[in-house]
Amino acid sequence: MVDVATLVDQAREGRPRAVARLISLVENAAPQLREVMAALTPYTGQAYTVGLTGSPGVGKSTSTSALVTAYRRLGKRVGVLAVDPSSPFSGGALLGDRVRMQEHATDPEVFIRSMATRGHLGGLSWSAPQALRVLDGAGCDVILVETVGVGQSEVEIAAQADTTVVLLAPGMGDGIQAAKAGILEIGDLFVVNKADRDGADATARELNHMLGLGEARQAGDWRPPIVKTVAAREQGVDEVVEALEKHRAWLAETGELAARRTRRAAQEVEAITLAALRARIGDLRGDRHLQSLAERVALGDLDPYSAADQLIADLTS
C-alpha cells in the first residue's frame, strides 16, 4: 500500500520517483486518487503552465527542451508533461523521439513525464489536469505541456494552460493549416521556429496578417506576439521566455489568470462529477429496480425517458 502523505512529502522535496508515482496513481485512477488530490491541494495554484502545440515537424520537442534550459538558467523548477492523445502507451520513460529531452533527465529540478490519454478512463478533461496538479503540488514554478499532433483534443489540452504557445515552421503552409484547425484563436504567443530556413519572414508576415484580420481589439487587449526562433541552436528562446513573462504579467494584472484557472477548475470538477455519477449508475447495474425498469422498457410498457427519470431518483435518494 502506498502511503500518500509520504509520497506527497517526497514530491515536495523534489524526488522524481515520488512525482512519477503520484502521476501513475492519477493515470491509473487508483483508489488513493482522491487522497492524493486532497493532500496536494494546499500546495497547488502556484505553477505557471504553458501549453505548446503545433503541427508535427515544427520542432515542439526541441523548443520545449530549449525552454527548459532557459527556465533552468533562471533557477526555476520545471515540469514537462508530454501528452499524446493518439497513443495508449504511457509511462515515465521518455518518448523515442524526445532525444533532446534527455539532457534534462538527470537534472533533479526538472520533472519530465509523457502521458498517453487514448481511451483513458474519464478522458482528457480528467487525466491531464490532475497530472498538472501533481507537478504543481511538487513545487514546479513552470510546467510546459507539450501535445503531440494538432487534433481537436491536442488543441483542447494546450488551451487549458495559463498561456498557449502555437509553434509554426516556414514552408509548411502552416499559416493556412493553423487557421483551419482553429489554432489561431487559442494562441497567446506564436513562435516561428526553424527561422534560419527560407520563408520564415513570409510565414511571420502571413501569420501577422491573419491575426490582424480578427475583430478590432480594445485597449488593454492582448496582442499575441510572434517570435522567431531556431530552437535547435537556442536562438530566440530567451525572447520567448520574455514574451511568456509579459503574458503572465498581463494575465495577472487583468484578472484573466484567475478567470482562466477558474474556468479550468470548473471543467475539471464537472468531469469528476460526471465520472462519479457514471460510477453510481454502474453500481446500480445489478439492482432489482433498474432491472425491472429495463424489463418494462423492453416490453414497451415504459418509455426509456421515464425509466431514466426513475433511475435518477434512485441515484439521488
Add this chain to the structure above:
Amino acid sequence: MVDVATLVDQAREGRPRAVARLISLVENAAPQLREVMAALTPYTGQAYTVGLTGSPGVGKSTSTSALVTAYRRLGKRVGVLAVDPSSPFSGGALLGDRVRMQEHATDPEVFIRSMATRGHLGGLSWSAPQALRVLDGAGCDVILVETVGVGQSEVEIAAQADTTVVLLAPGMGDGIQAAKAGILEIGDLFVVNKADRDGADATARELNHMLGLGEARQAGDWRPPIVKTVAAREQGVDEVVEALEKHRAWLAETGELAARRTRRAAQEVEAITLAALRARIGDLRGDRHLQSLAERVALGDLDPYSAADQLIADLTS
C-alpha cells in the same frame, strides 16, 4: 412545430416520410424526442432485429438487400438501418454504394435509413437504439441493422440486435481477422458470402474449427450455424432466413430474447440517464455555487473531488 401524435399515427400507417421525420427528431435530439418515445412506446417490442456486420468487401449491403427481398416475399414489413460510425453525414438518402438497396426504395413496406453516428450527441448507445424504436413502433416485423466497417463501435451496434449475423467472404483471411476483432463471440449466425469463389469451403471449415475451439457447450446451448450464400444471385438467402427464424425461436424458448432485450434497454436507460445528468451539470454552468467552488479549487483551497461532492449535492437537491 411538428405534431408528434400525428407523425406517430402516420408512421403506424406506414408512411415513409413520417418514419423519416421521427428518426430525424431522434438523430437531432429534438425537444420533442421525449414525447416521440412516449408516443411510440405502446407499439414497441414487436420487431425482430437482426444485426449484420463484417469486413468491407464481404457483401454486407448486397446481403442486406437480398434479405429484404426474402422477407418481403414472406409479406413482412422490413426496416433497414445502415449505421456508419465513421461518418458525420446522415440522412434519408441512400449511401452511394447502396445501389442494390434502390430496388426496395419504392416499396412502401420497406423503410431504409442511413445513420451516421460519429461525434453524435450521446454516442452510439443512445442514438441507434432509439432509431430502432422508431422502426419498431412503425410496425416493422423485421429490422436489419447493417454496420459499416468492423471497428469496436460497429461490433457493439451489431451485438445490440436480437440476432447478430457475421458475414465473411472467401480468400480474405477473414477467419483470422474476425477472431482478432472479437467478432466470433458475437455471431449467432455466420454467413460465408461469395461462396461461388475459390476458398469458400476452406473459409467455412476454418470458421467451423475456430467456433469449435470455444468452451464445451451444454445441451440447449445455441451452436451458431454457418450458411454459404451468393447474395448477388440470391443463392442461400432463404437458408439464412430459415436459420434466423430458428435462432429467433431458440431465443424465445430459452428466455434469451427477453434477457437480451432487457440488457439492451438497461444500457439505453443508463445512457439517457447519463445524458440527462450531463445536461443538468451544464445548466449549473452559470451558477454562482459552481463558480465559487471552481474559484476555490483554482486557488488550492479545495480539492476537486470535494468540490464534485458538493456539485452532486446541488444536482440532487
